[in-house]
Amino acid sequence: MSTPRPDGPPTAPACAAPGATGATGATGTATGSVPAAGRTTAVTLTLVDVARVRAGLRADCARCAGLCCVVPGFTASADFPISKPPGVPCRHLDGEHRCGIHTELTGRGFAGCVAFDCLGAGQQTTQVTFAGRSWRTHPGDAPAMFAVFGVLRVLHESLHHLGAALSALDPSGSDTAALAARLRELFTAALALTTTTDADRLRAVDLDLHRRTVHLALTEASTVLRGPATPSTGRTGTNHAGTRGAGGRGVRDGDLIGTRLAGADLRGMVLTGRLLLGADLHGADLRGADLRGADLRGADLRGADLRGAWFLTPMQLAAARGDATTRLPTGLDHPTHWPTTVRADTTSTGSAPAPSATPRGRGRPAGDRRRGRRTPR
Numbered sequence: 181m182s183t184p185r186p187d188g189p190p191t192a193p194a195c196a197a198p199g200a201t202g203a204t205g206a207t208g209t210a211t212g213s214v215p216a217a218g219r220t221t222a223v224t225l226t227l228v229d230v231a232r233v234r235a236g237l238r239a240d241c242a243r244c245a246g247l248c249c250v251v252p253g254f255t256a257s258a259d260f261p262i263s264k265p266p267g268v269p270c271r272h273l274d275g276e277h278r279c280g281i282h283t284e285l286t287g288r289g290f291a292g293c294v295a296f297d298c299l300g301a302g303q304q305t306t307q308v309t310f311a312g313r314s315w316r317t318h319p320g321d322a323p324a325m326f327a328v329f330g331v332l333r334v335l336h337e338s339l340h341h342l343g344a345a346l347s348a349l350d351p352s353g354s355d356t357a358a359l360a361a362r363l364r365e366l367f368t369a370a371l372a373l374t375t376t377t378d379a380d381r382l383r384a385v386d387l388d389l390h391r392r393t394v395h396l397a398l399t400e401a402s403t404v405l406r407g408p409a410t411p412s413t414g415r416t417g418t419n420h421a422g423t424r425g426a427g428g429r430g431v432r433d434g435d436l437i438g439t440r441l442a443g444a445d446l447r448g449m450v451l452t453g454r455l456l457l458g459a460d461l462h463g464a465d466l467r468g469a470d471l472r473g474a475d476l477r478g479a480d481l482r483g484a485d486l487r488g489a490w491f492l493t494p495m496q497l498a499a500a501r502g503d504a505t506t507r508l509p510t511g512l513d514h515p516t517h518w519p520t521t522v523r524a525d526t527t528s529t530g531s532a533p534a535p536s537a538t539p540r541g542r543g544r545p546a547g548d549r550r551r552g553r554r555t556p557r
């Protein structure tokens with residue numbers, strides 16, 4: 181993923197604009213052009229490019245230096261049986277940057293590790309920004325490497341969401357062209373930053389400004405994308421200004437921890453940032469819902485319909501409980517630790533079997549995953 185392909189522009193963050201040095205950063209701006217050779221040169225991304233980049237936002241732990249087992253801290257909880265401060269290697273990380281208990285993560289209570297997904301920020305940091313160096317071989321680079329990993333995680337998630345919106349908006353529509361252009365600028369700028377080898381530039385990125393800018397654009401995009409009712413979706417109302425789509429009636433505002441929403445009609449509902457930990461969403465209709473940043477840890481998604489749901493990430497899914505009956509948006513796969521068979525005796529009351537201990541990846545290096553309330557460095 182981190183090696184530029186010879187056949188052209190962005191296939192993944194690493195190949196977006198060879199030689200680019202980033203478009204945001206010390207100035208805190210968020211523009212849509214890529215500085216190259218000392219000049220600001222407009223880069224035109226096609227929707228195919230955008231789709232390629234988005235498809236490449238996948239962790240490749242074999243090319244990472246176990247950063248997610250070092251950089252975040254975690255606290256003993258339902259997700260982790262031990263505590264670890266930020267910037268300190270986990271006691272189970274071996275000398276080859278592999279997890280020494282990879283096949284036992286679930287059974288030993290490391291659900292946070294099973295669910296974690298860096299969206300490719302780990303190998304981007306290791307292979308691109310630091311050209312294959314690791315915090316072990318170059319301890320002097322460790323502080324910068326750890327900081328860059330945190331920045332790239334944010335940028336990769338932005339690319340994931342911006343790419344989803346860009347792919348769906350009509351760039352020539354009279355009411356969507358301006359928004360599509362803005363999303364494209366943000367996408368291009370974030371993409372350019374991910375390719376820089378200038379760690380200082382990445383460390384200088386104003387993440388608060390970046391998050392705010394992206395948040396505003398995605399909120400606007402969500403309103404458009406969840407849009408007016410159409411016969412094809414069966415939706416019955418408009419939701420341009422509200423937080424609810426056709427569904428969501430009777431659902432209270434605020435957090436929904438442990439709430440029983442089995443079979444609920446939540447179509448097009450805005451669940452951005454909502455806490456849905458342990459919520460019973462068995463069989464719920466979440467088509468077209470905006471799930472950006474929703475905390476789905478332990479939520480029961482068996483039988484739920486998430487087709488067309490917006491801004492869902494692999495990590496959110498991996499933290500939830502689902503199975504083969506969970507219907508997902510295009511481009512997202514069922515987490516490998518979800519059961520592939522459906523038990524006839526499971527009900528909507530939360531009796532789903534616990535996730536199996538089948539980890540992702542190939543015999544895997546330390547990264548398969550960790551989720552949860554880790555403490556960013």
Ligand code: SF4
Pocket residue numbers: 248249250270271272273274278279280281282290293546547548549550
């Ligand atoms: S995946 Fe990483 S953080 Fe989790 S237990 Fe293994 S080495 Fe530790």
